[in-house]
Amino acid sequence: MEYPELADRTGRFRFGTPHALTVGDDGARVAFLRSAGPRDPEPGLWSLDVATAALTLVAAGPVHSYAGSAKLDVLAWAHEGRLFTSTAGRIDTAATALDPRPDPAGRHIGYLTPDGCLRVITGSDDQLIAGEPDASWGVAEPAAAEFGRDRGWWWSPDGTQILAVRSTDTAPSLHLLDLFGGWVDVHWDRETYPYLTDMHWSGTGHALITVLRRTQQHGLVLSIDPRTGETQVHAELADARWVEPLPGTPRQLPDGRIMVGGELAHDGFDARCLFADGSLITPPGLYIRRVAGVLPRPTGGPEIIIEGTEGEPAEQHVFAVRTAQAGGVSSRRLTAEPGWHTATVGGDVLVVDLTVLRGSAEVRELPSVAEPLPYAPRPVLERVTDRRLPSGVLYPTGHVTGTRLPVLLELGEGPGHQQVVVDPARWQERQWWADAGFIVVSVDSRGTPGVAPSFEKVIYRRLADVALIDHIDALRFLTGKHPDLDLRRVAVRGTRLGGWLAAVAVQRRHDIFRCGVALDPITDWAALPTAYAERYLGSQADNSDVYHHHRVEPAAAGLLISPAGGLSEELAFVTRECA
Numbered sequence: 101m102e103y104p105e106l107a108d109r110t111g112r113f114r115f116g117t118p119h120a121l122t123v124g125d126d127g128a129r130v131a132f133l134r135s136a137g138p139r140d141p142e143p144g145l146w147s148l149d150v151a152t153a154a155l156t157l158v159a160a161g162p163v164h165s166y167a168g169s170a171k172l173d174v175l176a177w178a179h180e181g182r183l184f185t186s187t188a189g190r191i192d193t194a195a196t197a198l199d200p201r202p203d204p205a206g207r208h209i210g211y212l213t214p215d216g217c218l219r220v221i222t223g224s225d226d227q228l229i230a231g232e233p234d235a236s237w238g239v240a241e242p243a244a245a246e247f248g249r250d251r252g253w254w255w256s257p258d259g260t261q262i263l264a265v266r267s268t269d270t271a272p273s274l275h276l277l278d279l280f281g282g283w284v285d286v287h288w289d290r291e292t293y294p295y296l297t298d299m300h301w302s303g304t305g306h307a308l309i310t311v312l313r314r315t316q317q318h319g320l321v322l323s324i325d326p327r328t329g330e331t332q333v334h335a336e337l338a339d340a341r342w343v344e345p346l347p348g349t350p351r352q353l354p355d356g357r358i359m360v361g362g363e364l365a366h367d368g369f370d371a372r373c374l375f376a377d378g379s380l381i382t383p384p385g386l387y388i389r390r391v392a393g394v395l396p397r398p399t400g401g402p403e404i405i406i407e408g409t410e411g412e413p414a415e416q417h418v419f420a421v422r423t424a425q426a427g428g429v430s431s432r433r434l435t436a437e438p439g440w441h442t443a444t445v446g447g448d449v450l451v452v453d454l455t456v457l458r459g460s461a462e463v464r465e466l467p468s469v470a471e472p473l474p475y476a477p478r479p480v481l482e483r484v485t486d487r488r489l490p491s492g493v494l495y496p497t498g499h500v501t502g503t504r505l506p507v508l509l510e511l512g513e514g515p516g517h518q519q520v521v522v523d524p525a526r527w528q529e530r531q532w533w534a535d536a537g538f539i540v541v542s543v544d545s546r547g548t549p550g551v552a553p554s555f556e557k558v559i560y561r562r563l564a565d566v567a568l569i570d571h572i573d574a575l576r577f578l579t580g581k582h583p584d585l586d587l588r589r590v591a592v593r594g595t596r597l598g599g600w601l602a603a604v605a606v607q608r609r610h611d612i613f614r615c616g617v618a619l620d621p622i623t624d625w626a627a628l629p630t631a632y633a634e635r636y637l638g639s640q641a642d643n644s645d646v647y648h649h650h651r652v653e654p655a656a657a658g659l660l661i662s663p664a665g666g667l668s669e670e671l672a673f674v675t676r677e678c679a
Contacts, residue, residue, distance in 0.1 A: 147172065178197045216238075414518075499584075516548065
């Protein structure tokens, strides 16, 4: 039984599908990348003219990332350290170019260098904006990745300033750099609030940033005066466990209010919501995952376009939420079919999945050259135990009822990463394991997003115990409806945090889990990035016993620890152990 061993394990079934979509602020253009697919082996950067629905190949070849001006009339990218734009082609630079970005008007191109400098090209002038020994400018500091931020510099709306992170061995700082010389420091209490989680320019030209305490239990949304660097508090964020930043926020609404993400936990509500100047603007029953943008409407005022869940955590839908203050809170769902839907917004254009819409009219579908999925998995999805844990059970193709089979509990990347989702591509590898002779089970234990904030955060300082008991209880519950699950032969498999949990399962409950496969597992939480470890376990100085409890041994009977990618070895090991 062969399997397509590709380098990118998470995206191998999407090769040839458009991704990294952006829409210009005026809605005139849509840009996207398309990786090589079997039916079109040439990857490239593409642009769609929304008015004519015509597609243009901007750059053929491997473009891994790109950035555009506000209207996407200038696109920039780097290849092997060389700078290219859609208007000028190859541009000579004074140094190796990384992360190039046009300013909103497309007059300047900023880029980073490998030695931590920030430079800007205007015409034939290549100017050093910031750079010094023992400091990096414009590079996202290591902690940024733990909050989903991969950028370290941003153009101002008028293209005259750059907001940039300066990183040293101590806490990073933030500065406003003037293209014509000089800078101002951004002032906030960096010792109390060392983490910069997100940034967004407002319509008035002020930058909005979110900063968190090291404990991550309290944060501030601040606006920055672009002349002085002084900051003003617009909102406070607090949680007894940790504050979870909401992608796409903070953001200034067209009426001037500042929108932030937050949680509602009173009067029977348990929801992730949006607030504008302290007022709730989304229905409590709608779990907000991401704010895609704000879409103008001919009547009724602009609408906030969000990705979220309403009822079934295995699905993600696109919703429109009105911003008008009168008439109460309301939303409407824009996607009908069960699935995992995404949205991209710019001007009056909305892209839902790969369908480009202007108003109520469909412009066209962005073309995919991906091959059909090799399997058509049909997992049985249901909520189990008194905790209503999302679960999925996947049988071998052509399974005959009454044939008991060993069980593979697939953890994926573990708590914090949903496994039970309505997306056939996410079940391909699991179907391969099922067809190899297992009934594959996945459970979103407490600690997984998508259900409710309390469901996600109950794991604080007790992740190992909560996640392990949830999976054991779910397996036992599922045997009532799935009697072919042979719980005498249970294997468990996971990657990174999921690999750690697989090792926990085998080492602590070998009576349930006969064997396990841990791919690139975490073994010692104290060795993890501080921001990541402390979010779940608290400060190591104050909770050393908690860290010790969550440590696993690097080896144990019935446990295979290996790098990702060796499916043949994994299958042979699990088959032998479960015989």
